[in-house]
Amino acid sequence: MELHNENPFKVRSVANAAFKVDKLPYPIYTKSLAEMEQVDGLGKSIAAKINELVQTNSIQELAELVNQTPPGIIEMMQIKGIGPKKILVIWKDLGIDTVGELYYACNENRLIEAKGFGLKTQEEIKKNIEFSIASNGRFLYAKIEKFADDLLELTKKTLNTELIYITGQFRRKCEIIDSLDFLIVGQASEEVMQKFISLGLENAEIIGQELKCKTESGLNVQFSFCNAEDLGKELIIKTGNTEHTEALLSILAGSDLKNKTEEQIYEITGLPFIEPELREGINEIELAKSNKLPELIQYSDLKGSLHNHSTWSDGIHTLEEMASYCKNELKLEYFGICDHSKSAFYANGLNELRVAAQHREIDKLNKKLAPFRIFKGIESDILYDGSLDYSNEVLASFDFVVASVHSILNMTEEKATERLIKAIENPYTTILGHPTGRLLLSRSGYPIDHKKVIDACAASNVIIEINANPLRLDLDWRWHQYAISKGVLLSINPDAHRIEGNLDMKYGTFIARKGGLSKLNCLNAMTLEQIVSVFEQQKIKCQLEK
Template identity: 80%
Template sequence: MENKIIARTLRFLSSLLELHNENPFKVRSVANAAFKIDKLPYPIDTKSLLELEQIEGLGKSIAAKVDEFIKTNAIEELTELLNKTPEGIIEMMQIKGIGPKKILTIWKDLGIDTVGELYYACNENRLIEAKGFGLKTQEEIKKNIEFSIASNGRFLYAKIELLAEELLINLKKELKTEEIHFTGQYRRKCEIIDELDFLIIGENNDLLSEKINLLELEKIDSSNHKVQCKTESGLKIGFSFCSKEDFGKELILKTGNDLHVENLLNLLEGHDLKNKSEEQIYELAGLEFIVPELREGTNEIELAKSKKLPELIQYTDLKGSLHNHSTWSDGIHTLEEMALYCKNELKLEYFGICDHSKSAFYANGLNEMRVAAQHREIDELNKKLAPFRIFKGIESDILYDGSLDYSDEVLSSFDFVVASVHSILNMNEEKATERLLKAIENPFTTILGHPTGRLLLSRSGYPIDHKKVIDACAANNVIIEINANPLRLDLDWRWHQYAISKGILLSINPDAHRVEGNLDMKYGTLIARKGGLSKLNCLNAMTLEQISKIFEQQKTKHKLGK
């Protein structure tokens, strides 16, 4: 057994001892022993226990642990500590820049015990108020977690968008051609990207290899028809090649997923596809043109055949931004700053504030007195900013029994209520569904927020019976959120069509905690397009007058509910 392995194990033991508030002298002794062993010029795995005790910096107690590890590949004390430590905390300890003291604060004071929860907490500015943390530390932790996630080779669409667009521009410039196009997952605007794919008209040649080196891409594999590379961060890049006459066909073959392509080719059997554009090929198949976002092998072929494809929503269709946070709870910018950004920069008609409710103590949730104070500020701002309007909203925690935070009297003071689960996420499908159903049936619930609580690439959502939840929203006139934060994109696009078929409105909400967070509505719109959403089915594509009527109708629901 190498000294480095022994030293690494002792360092880990030292960190766990510190995490569990063991004697500081013992913690330092184990850490010092790890340092000494790592620097020894000879292997110690052949030494007897007596010889180990003679090594400077070990002593009898640590020598016994080293001897135990050499003989059994385990240390009993380490095993006991591991059994007392949540798996997510162990994973957290592997992230650069977070020592045991900070992890202890994150775990015990903030109640966070997974990397996914930590990443989300960074995203929602929940670390900055904790002892020993600040905005700079929070951003550094977030960056290191992103690096850790990226090492798995999978990336959020939003995280590679800038790189992808710049790479396309640089490729066109270096290869002196416009005949380079995105294909695959990126062109379909998938929420998670495993490989960034390009289609190039022409043949693989030495010039491309030369330019790949200039663009700082590492070549992995190469053939006549495809070159595979990767970036320094681990993102795979694929370059495919085709002739000009086959371009339309190849663009279709390399954009749609396997099921879409298979279904389309069945309709095209016997047709000559050479020198045909994408539009012409879909026409040959007897279909309306299917935009790349929809080419997922769901029901798009049937809809295109019957000329019933929806007119997909555009980012420019959005008239307002709902579900946002300010310095009243865990946001970075004030309520006025958030509203002014939406009014002046985004040219929107309205803004909905949804700071956290009182049970979200970790996010500086609003008690009843602070709710009243915020409403007074909103009244003053509405006079100042008219005709732009700030709606009084709240993100009310769905408690474990499915009830909402606050009394009916307080809930009735809001223009709208976003009901969301934030705590006790470890539920089976039956419990999670039952919890949501009770919240949906509450007459004060306007919008069901991020229905599964998922965090893409870092935390699976709690399991729910989507059909039951969506059916309940339809029966209770509850809108469902498409949380536009690239980490969430929840409700999942695969359930949008079912919700729309039930007559439910969806709302593209940024869940913004700073002014720039409102821009995430772009990613919410992209994922809504994948789900087949039109502006007619989108709450915040409504004008101020229209949405005001919707919220007034909710007030009627409150009265009927009582």
């Protein structure tokens, strides 16, 4: 009722009645309607509702309110620390109606300036959402990375051995993990079980040569054991997915794999070594057979950070702080600022006057930080009809433009695809940002025809973003090779809203490696001189198309 702005006195009377019923020394359902009406603090109207609930297991007025409420808002009401008043602001003022969107808004600091919120409240909401997400047993890679590394080191110390390896989904750098797998050289035994209990894994049980347990947060953890002579073979079996390992083992049928390393086993097959990230049973073995495996990109290959936000829109740190961090701490050559455009009112988007003011600041900072370079970018909202958020005159003032969808996500695949393609065909679009808008474990991306979108990018010479935020990792790695085959460059962009957000490029690199990306196909693996040339070529293209 409070969520739908019902009369405050009516809301208070229901709340008080709930308190009264909870404190009664007897269950209310045992009473007749007449007796309910006599209970102090109820009255005829609320007594009738209670009686209706007892008789029919529902309240008509409540059912009507629920029908007027998006399912995501009802789910939001289950999150600890968020009451109806705050949800009303989130829903009506910020336009957020799912838990996934709320979580991402916390990451983008959108709640800080909202009425009744602040940094402390935002962080508390974020933590509570993370707990809720974690309860379903599936976890973002980035969220369990430290736990996995710590558990690996603790297990080595407890068992007094270095011969323990992380395998499975985690070693393949999968974006979502539902099982954390380890391989131990040794034998499962009662003594080993007792040592695992000392790690706090009380629910562990040994099944054959495997020890299985589940953490308090719901993460499945599995330890497998093997003999030293079988380590290479078991690392292959326990790392690759079923399709990869079955295909590889069929090639190896009859081969002696004792005391062979992973590298030596791949040599026996006549194939080059296949990096763990690629072992997904898609086409990596065929690529290996034809000697077409890519030399995968590394985090150290990145030369700059593009698509970042500052206090000019919804970031935590100033433009200078963001750029200086990339220069001095990350030792990068360039930085691309992409604060939100004017339609993103919820994120303090820049109108034309503020764009000009930011550009003046960038000019000053470029003199101060030289030879480090700040590029004038913008994350321009793709509007409903596929147009961008500024006039061509304003778009022409930027060094590069990231075009992204942030609103009106409920479209058919045909309409959503048309919308993206129109934006891609705009001569001022440099990079297509987070193409599907997905939020992993929180919100599915809007449906698009990936092939048509990638083909359009190839035709218009538009780069596609791999959004490195662990919640997004969008473009999905399963489409990277298709994009590369069409000659489309990809860019590993952090979408950072604070200085530490630039470190997310590590996760973007992990997922780019899964997709088979090399530094030759990556925009921000280019040197400063090379990327300046790319941006200048686009400006020439825009001038020719005027």
